[in-house]
Amino acid sequence: MKKTSKExxxxxxxxxxxxxxxxxxxxxxxxxxxxxxxAIAKNALRxxxxxxxxxxxxxxxxxxxxxxxxxxxxLYLAAQKNVLTATFGDMIRVPGTEKNLQELRAEGADxxxxxxxxxxxxxxxxxxxxxxxxxxxxxxxxxxxxAVSLEIxxxxxIKNYSVLSMHKVVPPVLKLLAEDKELVVDAFLDxxxxxxxxxxxxxxxxxxxYGKPGVVTGFEALDILEGIVMLLRQxxxxxxxxxxxxxxxxxxxxxxxxxxxxxxxxxxxxxSWRGIGLIRQSGLGIRGEYRxxxxxxxxxxxxxxxxxxxxxxxxxxxxxIIYPTECPxxxxxxxxxxxxxxxxxxxxxxxxxxHRYAQRSVD
Amino acid sequence: MCLAIPAKIVTIDGTIAKVDMMxxxxxxxxxxxxxxxxxEYVLVHAGFAISIIDDESAKETEELLLEVAEAYEKDQ
Ligand code: SF4
Numbered sequence: 001m002k003k004t005s006k007e008x009x010x011x012x013x014x015x016x017x018x019x020x021x022x023x024x025x026x027x028x029x030x031x032x033x034x035x036x037x038x039a040i041a042k043n044a045l046r047x048x049x050x051x052x053x054x055x056x057x058x059x060x061x062x063x064x065x066x067x068x069x070x071x072x073x074x075l076y077l078a079a080q081k082n083v084l085t086a087t088f089g090d091m092i093r094v095p096g097t098e099k100n101l102q103e104l105r106a107e108g109a110d111x112x113x114x115x116x117x118x119x120x121x122x123x124x125x126x127x128x129x130x131x132x133x134x135x136x137x138x139x140x141x142x143x144x145x146x147a148v149s150l151e152i153x154x155x156x157x158i159k160n161y162s163v164l165s166m167h168k169v170v171p172p173v174l175k176l177l178a179e180d181k182e183l184v185v186d187a188f189l190d191x192x193x194x195x196x197x198x199x200x201x202x203x204x205x206x207x208x209x210y211g212k213p214g215v216v217t218g219f220e221a222l223d224i225l226e227g228i229v230m231l232l233r234q235x236x237x238x239x240x241x242x243x244x245x246x247x248x249x250x251x252x253x254x255x256x257x258x259x260x261x262x263x264x265x266x267x268x269x270x271x272s273w274r275g276i277g278l279i280r281q282s283g284l285g286i287r288g289e290y291r292x293x294x295x296x297x298x299x300x301x302x303x304x305x306x307x308x309x310x311x312x313x314x315x316x317x318x319x320x321i322i323y324p325t326e327c328p329x330x331x332x333x334x335x336x337x338x339x340x341x342x343x344x345x346x347x348x349x350x351x352x353x354x355h356r357y358a359q360r361s362v363d
Numbered sequence: 364m365c366l367a368i369p370a371k372i373v374t375i376d377g378t379i380a381k382v383d384m385m386x387x388x389x390x391x392x393x394x395x396x397x398x399x400x401x402x403e404y405v406l407v408h409a410g411f412a413i414s415i416i417d418d419e420s421a422k423e424t425e426e427l428l429l430e431v432a433e434a435y436e437k438d439q
Contacts, residue, residue, distance in 0.1 A: 035366050077400075088409070115410055116392070116409045116410025116411065117409070117410070118392055118410050119410070136367040141367070141408055141413065142408065142409055143407070144395050144411070144413065145392075145395070145409050145410065148392065148394045148395070148411070153405070164389055170406065193366075193367050193406070193408065193413070196406065196413060196414040197413065197414075216415045219366075247417075248416050248417060249406050249414050249416055250414070251414075255395060255413065257394075257395050257396065257397060258413060261394070261395065348366075
């Protein structure tokens, strides 16, 4: 047992040595994905890297980028009589303008945490007298699983199931980041699981048109160190490409079957991102053929134009402009137990990740 | 939220498969990887296999994960 962890350390130290020798001048890398943020914080990678290599977090936590208006909208829906809300666990404590799902549940609303859309469909089958609504939040990794549930609902004629689609796609926000004048990022650690679905074609423009190289990276400490090495090598060789480090999972073409499901059920729509604003064609709406299972249509949901929480700098955190610790509320008024903004709620939120592993990074 | 965990396909029944996820038995949907075969490794996200882990690296992945798990155990 000792030996294996020794080998692991040996591999890490080889990668770190190469990083040190390649990073003679400053290099800023954005890790787009929230799962990367967590892995980096957990393994204290920021502390291991030479000071020339800066890692900033990006907008890759789907819960964190959900606009306040969307949160208030699903809370409004969840409070309706006869509605059974099925949701992934990370949304339970996300604060809306007035309350969160947990508080609604305490007041009697029927809110269930599910592990998959299959569970949500099962709830619909078992509760024919209720309207089961699945809260669709997530990127391309999750979207195909929601698409499959809509297909099944349509095929089996499960009429009391619907989805509130707040899904988002990654390429348009990358483009926005590449064009952001405030943000100085040299290269990107691209999201391994999103790219295992969409492949690399949709993000190639980052390297080709904007000169921002990217490496599709896995989620273990060694994956991330290797991703950083690959980016630094590109700089040393004067290249700007999209490469895959996570080749055991992510193929250049992605997953054609999953892409087909997304295409069939969803269509691109404009979407609001928390703290960032409206990004054209960055969201996914449910196609007309599946209208009967679209919660927006089914419940004629109003649009909520909610304000973001005053003082919360989530938007700047999500764009990599500030570190979470630079938010004046961090750790004082805003903690995982009493979150002010969504970046502190989701386990993948940058603020939550920094908070949870803070002790280690202070050492 | 994009967290995904590797698992080995044990049995397949239509679009549902039983998998071994680091020693635990789980049921997952294979609608997104219909070509998957018994014995292959997949990556599971939110109850769905989203990707087949390629043959050569599957073993490597398992080893890596075991190593990582052990390293963490030692840590704690
Ligand atoms: S620490 Fe809290 S208030 Fe500050 S940006 Fe993060 S979530 Fe928002």
